[in-house]
Amino acid sequence: MVQTFMDMLFSLLASWHTLWRWLLWLGLFGGVWLVYLRVFRRASYDRLLPRLRETFVPLGGWGGALLLFALSFSLLGVVGQVVLHRVSAGDSTSTSRNADPDAAPTVQEAPRVTYLSEKKYVRSLSLPPELLRRVKAEGVQALSPYLTDPTSDNVIQLRDRFRRSGQDVIFTREATLLTEQPIKLDRSNMNLSLNFVSPLQGARRSYYNAAFNAAYAFTNPLKTPITARFQFPLPTGSGTLSDFQVVVDGQELSAADLANGTGWQGDLKPGQTVQVKVGYRHQGARGWSYRLGARREPIRDFALTVRTDQPAKFRRYSLYPTRSVRTLGTTNLAWQLKNVITAQDIDLSFSASSLRETLTKLYGFAPLALLLAGLFGALWTRWKGLGTTPLRLVLAVLGLVTATAFGGVLMNYLPAYLAGPLGAALATALALWSLGRAYWPPVLVATLLPLTFLFVGQAGLLIAGAGVLVLAALIWHLPGGGGRSRPSDHPT
Numbered sequence: 001m002v003q004t005f006m007d008m009l010f011s012l013l014a015s016w017h018t019l020w021r022w023l024l025w026l027g028l029f030g031g032v033w034l035v036y037l038r039v040f041r042r043a044s045y046d047r048l049l050p051r052l053r054e055t056f057v058p059l060g061g062w063g064g065a066l067l068l069f070a071l072s073f074s075l076l077g078v079v080g081q082v083v084l085h086r087v088s089a090g091d092s093t094s095t096s097r098n099a100d101p102d103a104a105p106t107v108q109e110a111p112r113v114t115y116l117s118e119k120k121y122v123r124s125l126s127l128p129p130e131l132l133r134r135v136k137a138e139g140v141q142a143l144s145p146y147l148t149d150p151t152s153d154n155v156i157q158l159r160d161r162f163r164r165s166g167q168d169v170i171f172t173r174e175a176t177l178l179t180e181q182p183i184k185l186d187r188s189n190m191n192l193s194l195n196f197v198s199p200l201q202g203a204r205r206s207y208y209n210a211a212f213n214a215a216y217a218f219t220n221p222l223k224t225p226i227t228a229r230f231q232f233p234l235p236t237g238s239g240t241l242s243d244f245q246v247v248v249d250g251q252e253l254s255a256a257d258l259a260n261g262t263g264w265q266g267d268l269k270p271g272q273t274v275q276v277k278v279g280y281r282h283q284g285a286r287g288w289s290y291r292l293g294a295r296r297e298p299i300r301d302f303a304l305t306v307r308t309d310q311p312a313k314f315r316r317y318s319l320y321p322t323r324s325v326r327t328l329g330t331t332n333l334a335w336q337l338k339n340v341i342t343a344q345d346i347d348l349s350f351s352a353s354s355l356r357e358t359l360t361k362l363y364g365f366a367p368l369a370l371l372l373a374g375l376f377g378a379l380w381t382r383w384k385g386l387g388t389t390p391l392r393l394v395l396a397v398l399g400l401v402t403a404t405a406f407g408g409v410l411m412n413y414l415p416a417y418l419a420g421p422l423g424a425a426l427a428t429a430l431a432l433w434s435l436g437r438a439y440w441p442p443v444l445v446a447t448l449l450p451l452t453f454l455f456v457g458q459a460g461l462l463i464a465g466a467g468v469l470v471l472a473a474l475i476w477h478l479p480g481g482g483g484r485s486r487p488s489d490h491p492t
Contacts (some may be wrong), residue, residue: 080363103285114180199355373446399430
């Protein structure tokens with residue numbers, strides 16, 4: 001990082017070579033002229049030297065201060081490029097000092113409940129003599145292109161018969177298949193908690209820690225005993241699941257073959273109700289969805305409550321919440337559906353941000369914040385009747401740039417939400433120490449305004465609010481207006 005900073009600094013100074021060359025030639029010309037006057041025209045030299053000191057010393061001091069102020073814009077750009085180079089190097093490496101979760105948009109499908117039933121299917125074929133000769137030679141498998149595969153898993157009984165009809169033979173296959181008939185869920189009650197971790201907290205990109213808990217109930221709809229199946233699909237895009245648990249009527253299921261999710265099968269008496277509880281934790285990012293079904297199906301009693309600390313958006317044509325409550329830092333969403341027929345799904349989307357994107361905005365805005373602070377400071381100095389020196393301004397600018405670079409270095413060791421404010425606090429302390437505490441408004445504009453980009457999604461509002469406060473302060477201290485009374489307001 002140090003070598004990258006030095007290379008960029010030398011490149012920056014080289015880009016100003018034209019200005020340095022003109023300043024060098026101007027200094028050499030002025031020096032030669034003063035030497036000429038001292039040697040050949042001493043009287044003119046003695047009369048001119050005090051005037052030159054009185055004029056050019058302040059002019060040179062303020063000129064140098066303004067030159068450094070202009071150069072500081074490029075220096076802040078170099079600091080930002082170095083910090084972003086370090087972040088890019090961390091993103092491209094195959095190893096990391098911090099946890100890098102396998103987070104993606106999560107999709108949880110609704111469980112599937114069915115009961116087993118037997119159905120008989122009959123298929124008849126008229127076999128001409130030539131096909132009959134093939135059957136005698138090859139067996140019944142010669143008819144496989146025309147019949148259902150007898151090795152199918154849902155075939156529980158197979159019966160083949162032959163009978164003659166004239167010169168042809170009629171082949172009849174009777175297959176008994178085990179089918180699954182759907183059972184409606186009596187109740188689906190779910191709670192979801194999404195706690196987000198931003199890149200400012202050390203993550204490579206934003207993700208959320210999710211906790212899902214659900215309670216389902218279904219009943220035997222027939223007046224006869226049935227064999228019921230409950231199939232709960234595992235969420236997709238969820239990475240590693242932890243604390244995964246499925247409890248059926250108080251008994252926890254053991255994880256077995258999870259290719260199609262976790263399942264339960266049992267015998268139910270007429271009217272018997274089964275209670276199922278499901279819970280797990282995982283990490284995801286950018287979105288969360290609950291798939292109710294691919295076709296229009298009735299929903300008897302559905303309740304989903306989502307608690308999240310980041311504002312959610314809803315994909316078009318998805319089910320919107322029936323209730324939404326937003327408080328400071330928390331959003332509570334609820335879907336309460338009863339006796340509804342729908343093919344829509346619940347689909348939440350969240351703003352995604354990366355540390356590189358946030359820091360690009362922060363360091364890209366830092367030079368503009370410094371320029372705004374300089375203009376604000378010039379008006380503040382004049383209207384408040386303050387005074388300063390070029391040296392104090394130079395030290396204040398150097399303090400701002402150095403502390404900003406220090407904040408960038410701290411991001412190697414601390415999360416951005418700690419390193420950024422620490423660098424800004426140090427910059428504020430150094431600038432106020434040099435200029436004086438009376439300059440606190442313009443100094444805070446320079447140091448705190450870029451930090452608004454740490455509040456993802458709220459930077460525009462904060463910058464606009466800061467602009468209103470700055471204008472209000474200028475109007476309040478405007479000579480003859482605002483907070484000061486005009487002479488005409490008080491008659492003599």
